[in-house]
Amino acid sequence: MSVTTEVRVSVIRALVTALLTPVLFAQVTDEMLLHPSPDDWLMYRRTLDSWGHGPLDKINRSNVRSLQMVWSRALEPGIQERTPLVHNGVMFIPNPADVTQAIDAAKGRLLWQYKRPWPDDVRKIFPVPEINRNLAIYGDTILDTSNDGFVYALDRTTGKLKWETRTADYRQHSAQNTSGPIVANGKIFSGRGCEPRGGPDACVVIAHDAKTGRELWRRRTIPGPGEPGD
Numbered sequence: 001m002s003v004t005t006e007v008r009v010s011v012i013r014a015l016v017t018a019l020l021t022p023v024l025f026a027q028v029t030d031e032m033l034l035h036p037s038p039d040d041w042l043m044y045r046r047t048l049d050s051w052g053h054g055p056l057d058k059i060n061r062s063n064v065r066s067l068q069m070v071w072s073r074a075l076e077p078g079i080q081e082r083t084p085l086v087h088n089g090v091m092f093i094p095n096p097a098d099v100t101q102a103i104d105a106a107k108g109r110l111l112w113q114y115k116r117p118w119p120d121d122v123r124k125i126f127p128v129p130e131i132n133r134n135l136a137i138y139g140d141t142i143l144d145t146s147n148d149g150f151v152y153a154l155d156r157t158t159g160k161l162k163w164e165t166r167t168a169d170y171r172q173h174s175a176q177n178t179s180g181p182i183v184a185n186g187k188i189f190s191g192r193g194c195e196p197r198g199g200p201d202a203c204v205v206i207a208h209d210a211k212t213g214r215e216l217w218r219r220r221t222i223p224g225p226g227e228p229g230d
Contacts, residue, residue, distance in 0.1 A: 026088055028137050030185060041086040044134040048184055071108030075101075078130035081178075085137050092137065092156075094180060096130035098146045100154060112159030118148050126176055126195065134180040136188065138210045145177035145190045151208055165213035167206055168192070175202035186210050191221075200224040 028042060036042045038055045045052040059067070078096025085092040091105040098116035103109065122129050129147040136143040141153040141162055152164035167190075168175065175192035182189050187207045194203035206218040223229040 094132040114159040131178040136181040136183045163213045173202035174198040
């Protein structure tokens with residue numbers, strides 16, 4: 001193959017890749033989270049007021065009966081309670097057992113998948129550890145909390161783990177992260193569902209820096225021994 005032919009082939013491949021791959025590179029900012037594009041769904045209930053309202057009006061009462069299935073694909077087995085995120089035509093889906101998928105929203109094509117490795121005893125400690133209701137998106141990362149006691153960030157374009165920060169020893173302070181994080185003002189806010197064996201230190205709301213994962217503060221939601229209301 002001549003050099004000229006190789007160049008042409010490389011250019012064609014690059015063009016095909018660009019056409020088939022959704023745009024993934026726009027940084028998600030605090031302003032975008034406060035005022036999301038009508039085409040995007042950037043957090044659990046879309047906006048921080050939790051209305052869960054989508055302003056798009058192309059589908060309405062007069063034509064909703066004409067909706068048809070365009071594509072479908074299987075998700076990971078387990079309890080399904082998720083809300084996907086959508087940004088620039090890519091759907092980010094939290095699956096049971098801390099599995100995250102990025103999918104071309106128009107075609108259903110899997111772009112990447114991340115499956116968090118769990119220690120063997122997670123399912124012995126928690127009754128239903130597979131529940132994962134939502135993700136967060138910020139900058140160029142997808143953010144989530146895990147049932148092995150971490151908050152972590154995935155590269156939005158590749159699904160590779162960028163950083164992780166331990167929130168608690170899941171064996172000592174047992175608590176599930178069934179509801180995922182919310183991002184506001186550059187901070188990741190996450191709550192933990194208390195298990196009886198975990199004690200007061202398992203029942204906390206925690207804030208982390210959304211770019212680095214550094215813990216900023218935490219607050220218990222139930223009193224500790226000797227405190228009023230214990």
